[in-house]
Amino acid sequence: MKYKFVLLIFMTIWGIMIARLYHLSIKSNYYYEELAQENIERKQFIKPVRGEITDRHGNLLAMNQMGFSVSILPHLKRKPEKLENIVDKIVDTFPDLNKTVMMKVYNKYDSPYNHEYIKVVDFIHYADMMGAYPSLSLHPEIKIEAETKRYYPYGQYSAHIVGYTGKSNKKENDRDAVVKEIGKIGKSGLESQYNSVLQGELGYLVSKVTATNKAIEELEKVPPKDNKNIKLNIDxxxxxxxxxxxxxxxxxxxxxxxxxxxxxxxxxxxxxxxxxxxxxxxxxxxxxxxxxxxxxxxxxxxxxxxxxxxxxxxxxxxxxxxxxxxxxxxxxxxxxxxxxxxxxxxxxxxxxxxxxxxxxxxxxxxxxxxxxxxxxxxxxxxxxxxxxxxxxxxxxxxxxxxxxxxxxxxxxxxxxxxxxxxxxxxxxxxxxxxxxxxxxxxxxxxxxxxxxxxxxxxxxxxxxxxxxxxxxxxxxxxxxxxxxxxxxxxxxxxxxxxxxxxxxxxxxxxxxxxxxxxxxxxxxxxxxxxxxxxxxxxxxxxxxxxxxxxxxxxxxxxxxxxxxxxxxxxxxxxxxxxxxxxxxxxxxxxxxxxxxxxxx
Structure with a gap:
């Protein structure tokens, strides 16, 4: 009887050790492999271009203006003087920008866990950026990306029909993954009614990156589905x-x-x-x-x-x-x-x-x-x-x-x-x-x-x-x-x-x-x-x-x-x-x- 009891204890201990060994060597391997994969691969979404709205004769009622956004390298809060110099450079180039607002936005989104550039200027018109681009692009802390902005050529004439777009809120972001990524949504009129059509579908780019998040190889690219246009009966x-x-x-x-x-x-x-x-x-x-x-x-x-x-x-x-x-x-x-x-x-x-x-x-x-x-x-x-x-x-x-x-x-x-x-x-x-x-x-x-x-x-x-x-x-x-x-x-x-x-x-x-x-x-x-x-x-x-x-x-x-x-x-x-x-x-x-x- 004593022998059987000792044998039971022995088998129980070995069972626990084998289970633990399985967890560490087999099961955990999948987890760490996945984690490692995330550390060497980066998936970036590609925003679709919002569809246009035209009248029955093809006149544009809602279109996209071409321009640029401006972002700043993260983790510069530890170097406040450098951060301020960068922001001053941008404001000197575009005097209409508000330095206080830009600093507030940067400080809000900068954290040790964020390795993405922080967007501090949503939109600068194409013509305004062209002369400034060569100078700004020399600064590795500044990132300039192509951006679009909604524009309504007929303004008040079509406002109650076409509506308008605006920045999405948390509730809207939680409801729609595309809206969350784009950050904009139709707020009224046809822009709201057909938002899911007009906004298109996200594309993405998977890249191999270094420990500092620098892309070194493109692994997969799927283009977005965009330019989903709407033609109206309106004259x-x-x-x-x-x-x-x-x-x-x-x-x-x-x-x-x-x-x-x-x-x-x-x-x-x-x-x-x-x-x-x-x-x-x-x-x-x-x-x-x-x-x-x-x-x-x-x-x-x-x-x-x-x-x-x-x-x-x-x-x-x-x-x-x-x-x-x-x-x-x-x-x-x-x-x-x-x-x-x-x-x-x-x-x-x-x-x-x-x-x-x-x-x-x-x-x-x-x-x-x-x-x-x-x-x-x-x-x-x-x-x-x-x-x-x-x-x-x-x-x-x-x-x-x-x-x-x-x-x-x-x-x-x-x-x-x-x-x-x-x-x-x-x-x-x-x-x-x-x-x-x-x-x-x-x-x-x-x-x-x-x-x-x-x-x-x-x-x-x-x-x-x-x-x-x-x-x-x-x-x-x-x-x-x-x-x-x-x-x-x-x-x-x-x-x-x-x-x-x-x-x-x-x-x-x-x-x-x-x-x-x-x-x-x-x-x-x-x-x-x-x-x-x-x-x-x-x-x-x-x-x-x-x-x-x-x-x-x-x-x-x-x-x-x-x-x-x-x-x-x-x-x-x-x-x-x-x-x-x-x-x-x-x-x-x-x-x-x-x-x-x-x-x-």
Missing amino acids: INLQKMIHDRFGDDAGVAIVMRTNGDILAAVSYPSYDPNLFVGGISHKDWQALQENVDKPFTNKIIHGAYPPGSTIKMGMALAFGQSKEGILESDEYCSGYITLGKSNHKFRCWSHWGHGKVDLKKAIRESCDVYFYNKSLKVGINAIANNLREFGLGVKTGIDLPQEYAGVIPDKDWKQKRYKQPWYMGETVIASIGQGYDLVTPLQVARYTALLATGNLVTPKLAQVIDGNAVEKESKPITVQNRYLQTIREGMYEVCNTRKGTAYSTLSNLPIVVAGKTGTSQVTSIPQSTVKRLKEEELEYYHRSHAWITTYAPYKDPQYVVIVLVEHGGHGGSSAGPIAADIYKWLYNKGYFNKSMMDEF
């Missing part, structure tokens, strides 16, 4: 014309083919995206934030406005979808309605009323009472469900980030939002695009294309991405065609008959346009006001927003043009002239071909 010359046309007014204009291709999308006023590329100054950022017309806000997809009377065509379709035969009967407009025993008057815009009103007249002359009465017969829930089907109060799906949905309210929405019941009077004001109703200009453009064609399209800015054509997206919406045709005829009469609200501005064009004006109030009108002040008599920021939404040609719809002038008063007089100029420009530039013209 930048149309974009410029519309932008300049707004003048002193603020607002939005969108030109879209009825298949969803966006030719122009202007949010005015705008800003210069080049300010953000290298980091915007506090002064410039404050100026943007304090501007009451909000130039930094992309009103195309982030502007939420009451749609006013532009909603009336969709409202009429919602009535027809919800209650059989409801649009067959006329309404009588005496200038207002009341509800129950209440003395509160829900007024029509016409103080005298419109008399007997059918569907076509309700669209042509924008009679409010017609929609008040019909809405009460249908109810808000049925109305809201249909309007969302028509593209209002829901995201359009455009290829831009962080699009707003807006609001088309119903009973559940109000209960969730305000913990209050829905009232009949709220149905009445919702029927003319007021109250809680909020839509984006792009939603109105998309919904207008539906009215023109019967199809709900997905708006697209990009036409070709890295050589691949962008697929069109469209779905037919089932509506009663007899009502839709009557609505189209009403929209035709808005622009082409003397009682139409846009007749004065859109009747004398080389193509036939159909449309609808709208006025969306930004302040309520007291019941005690018997006679309203004219819009031009109100203080500017109390004036209503002015809408016009249109399509053309009337018989063969190809284009949608919508214009919103903030605090413009009346759609026909404020937004109408801008829409007219857009159609004239499109006609003069050949966007309406002869086959379209032969019909008129």
Whole structure:
């Protein structure tokens, strides 16, 4: 028994020794071999060149400027005088550089474990570096490398579409290895939406190095996948014309083919995206934030406005979808309605009323009472469900980030939002695009294309991405065609008959346009006001927003043009002239071909 016990101890000790020997001689060998490999091989990533963005004609909207970065040899903190001399040499060569900032950056990244040169200047233009390069390159402590910087040739004209790039933060670096290596990322617009395409894919170079990290042999090189370009549907010359046309007014204009291709999308006023590329100054950022017309806000997809009377065509379709035969009967407009025993008057815009009103007249002359009465017969829930089907109060799906949905309210929405019941009077004001109703200009453009064609399209800015054509997206919406045709005829009469609200501005064009004006109030009108002040008599920021939404040609719809002038008063007089100029420009530039013209 004692013998067996001694033998067990002996075998246990030998087992431990054999296991330890295996670990030291075999298993650890792999580890140390790997470690040694890292000490003699260096893998450096090769940054891809960011893809360019062009308009439909090849005009560059986002490009890369060629230049250079400047880096300094690490481990010079132990030689402060030498470090300072090197930095002084760089600052003497380029006086606009900030010595304090350069020293701060160097000290932050210098450590005994870092053997890489430390970048202290991100970008110096090619022309500026050419004269200085021979002198600076004589210093082994200074490393000059080719670098690119994003540049937007059209600046403010394309800012809300193209967006801009900026330095990536820790969260963005952790999410994307390419972003971490490049240090830049698309922050807004298409630069953000298609960042993963535009930035390309990293290449790398594996080199054999000495103990001091000096490369002595190239072992493997894989080039980056870059220059992944994007071509847009945008016509930048149309974009410029519309932008300049707004003048002193603020607002939005969108030109879209009825298949969803966006030719122009202007949010005015705008800003210069080049300010953000290298980091915007506090002064410039404050100026943007304090501007009451909000130039930094992309009103195309982030502007939420009451749609006013532009909603009336969709409202009429919602009535027809919800209650059989409801649009067959006329309404009588005496200038207002009341509800129950209440003395509160829900007024029509016409103080005298419109008399007997059918569907076509309700669209042509924008009679409010017609929609008040019909809405009460249908109810808000049925109305809201249909309007969302028509593209209002829901995201359009455009290829831009962080699009707003807006609001088309119903009973559940109000209960969730305000913990209050829905009232009949709220149905009445919702029927003319007021109250809680909020839509984006792009939603109105998309919904207008539906009215023109019967199809709900997905708006697209990009036409070709890295050589691949962008697929069109469209779905037919089932509506009663007899009502839709009557609505189209009403929209035709808005622009082409003397009682139409846009007749004065859109009747004398080389193509036939159909449309609808709208006025969306930004302040309520007291019941005690018997006679309203004219819009031009109100203080500017109390004036209503002015809408016009249109399509053309009337018989063969190809284009949608919508214009919103903030605090413009009346759609026909404020937004109408801008829409007219857009159609004239499109006609003069050949966007309406002869086959379209032969019909008129």
